[in-house]
Amino acid sequence: MRKGVDQNLNLYFLNVILLLFCFHEVCCSSLDNLASSMRMDKKADALLPEISPDAAPQPLLPLLAPSPLTPFTNSTVPKLSGLCMLNFDAVESMMNMTSTDCMAVFAPFLANVICCPQLEATLVILLGQSSKDTNMLALNGTHAKHCLSDFEQILVGQGANNNLQQICAIRPSNLTEGSCPVKNVNEFESTVDSSQLLSACGKIDLVNECCEQVCQNAISEAAKKLALKAYDLLSMDGSHALSDHSTRVNDCKSIILRWLASKLDPPQSKGILRGLSNCNINKGEARANRTFFRVCCNM
Numbered sequence: 001m002r003k004g005v006d007q008n009l010n011l012y013f014l015n016v017i018l019l020l021f022c023f024h025e026v027c028c029s030s031l032d033n034l035a036s037s038m039r040m041d042k043k044a045d046a047l048l049p050e051i052s053p054d055a056a057p058q059p060l061l062p063l064l065a066p067s068p069l070t071p072f073t074n075s076t077v078p079k080l081s082g083l084c085m086l087n088f089d090a091v092e093s094m095m096n097m098t099s100t101d102c103m104a105v106f107a108p109f110l111a112n113v114i115c116c117p118q119l120e121a122t123l124v125i126l127l128g129q130s131s132k133d134t135n136m137l138a139l140n141g142t143h144a145k146h147c148l149s150d151f152e153q154i155l156v157g158q159g160a161n162n163n164l165q166q167i168c169a170i171r172p173s174n175l176t177e178g179s180c181p182v183k184n185v186n187e188f189e190s191t192v193d194s195s196q197l198l199s200a201c202g203k204i205d206l207v208n209e210c211c212e213q214v215c216q217n218a219i220s221e222a223a224k225k226l227a228l229k230a231y232d233l234l235s236m237d238g239s240h241a242l243s244d245h246s247t248r249v250n251d252c253k254s255i256i257l258r259w260l261a262s263k264l265d266p267p268q269s270k271g272i273l274r275g276l277s278n279c280n281i282n283k284g285e286a287r288a289n290r291t292f293f294r295v296c297c298n299m
């Protein structure tokens with residue numbers, strides 16, 4: 001459980017979302033999964049009050065503005081390191097939405113259900129999209145530090161909470177390859193069955209995915225293949241040997257999600273990532289799982 005999160009409130013929001021989700025006839029239907037993913041997002045966002053970080057002061061701006069070049073608040077100008085080479089433009093609108101989902105006052109309360117899944121999806125897509133330029137699905141430690149800081153600064157400049165690294169338990173290491181032995185795109189594609197991965201995960205059936213796990217199983221299979229590469233490399237690089245197998249498989253799953261996000265357009269990736277993270281929330285919350293599986297999977 002993440003730090004600073006009120007579990008009961010969190011569970012409450014989860015239940016509200018599950019109820020909305022199930023009572024709006026998306027439940028166990030085979031409606032277009034991306035459409036239902038978007039609808040679910042809207043519902044999640046609707047839980048936030050109808051103020052966006054910049055909406056409130058808007059009417060006053062023309063009166064207060066001495067010139068269009070003067071920033072109204074210093075917080076709108078993020079202090080960037082200049083050392084991060086990620087392609088932030090590729091996820092501009094997602095970052096805008098993340099700022100709203102992680103709005104300063106609400107972020108700690110909506111962390112696990114709204115803010116952090118959105119933040120995590122945005123980071124994965126940022127890394128995936130950037131890999132199209134760099135051919136790498138992970139950053140090195142130094143680069144990761146600068147990039148996570150810049151990422152957070154940009155969000156804060158748009159009204160997000162300035163403690164998101166803590167709230168969502170994101171560290172620079174989450175932008176690296178961790179203990180996964182593969183981060184190069186070519187090596188990735190020569191190790192896993194990429195067309196099978198794309199066909200299983202390129203379009204997921206949002207509700208049935210949680211029960212049938214078509215994409216999740218494909219990701220697990222591919223992660224195991226990537227993880228096994230560590231043993232090929234042992235003679236060359238002892239550092240990978242230090243992690244245990246399940247940690248390594250998990251780290252490789254992150255690499256796989258980034259690769260998927262490099263093959264799909266950002267909105268499509270987002271639907272999939274949010275869908276998968278909803279399955280995890282459902283699985284993780286013991287009290288929610290019975291209801292979910294009985295109602296949604298006819299079990």
Ligand SMILES: *[C@@H]1O[C@H](CO)[C@@H](O)[C@H](O)[C@H]1NC(C)=O
Nearest residue numbers: 070071072073074075076077
């Ligand atoms: C913004 O920054 C300027 C100088 O950097 C400072 O003089 C001003 O007081 C700041 N304004 C706010 C609202 O913090």
Ligand SMILES: *[C@@H]1O[C@H](CO)[C@@H](O)[C@H](O)[C@H]1NC(C)=O
Nearest residue numbers: 085134139140141142143144
């Ligand atoms: C880390 O990655 C950055 C960007 O790709 C690169 O400029 C830098 O040299 C790398 N540093 C190390 C220590 O490998």
Ligand SMILES: *[C@@H]1O[C@H](CO)[C@@H](O)[C@H](O)[C@H]1NC(C)=O
Nearest residue numbers: 053054096097099157158159
């Ligand atoms: C977010 O996007 C909307 C619509 O594109 C734009 O009007 C708004 O200024 C953006 N907000 C921020 C904080 O960048």
Ligand SMILES: *[C@@H]1O[C@H](CO)[C@@H](O)[C@H](O)[C@H]1NC(C)=O
Nearest residue numbers: 120168169170171173174254
């Ligand atoms: C970040 O990495 C830590 C381990 O270093 C892991 O426990 C955590 O789940 C990761 N967070 C995300 C959002 O992937």
Ligand SMILES: *[C@@H]1O[C@H](CO)[C@@H](O)[C@H](O)[C@H]1NC(C)=O
Nearest residue numbers: 282283284285286287289290
């Ligand atoms: C579902 O909840 C029950 C208790 O209600 C628990 O024993 C079980 O482990 C949970 N299953 C999963 C997959 O979380």
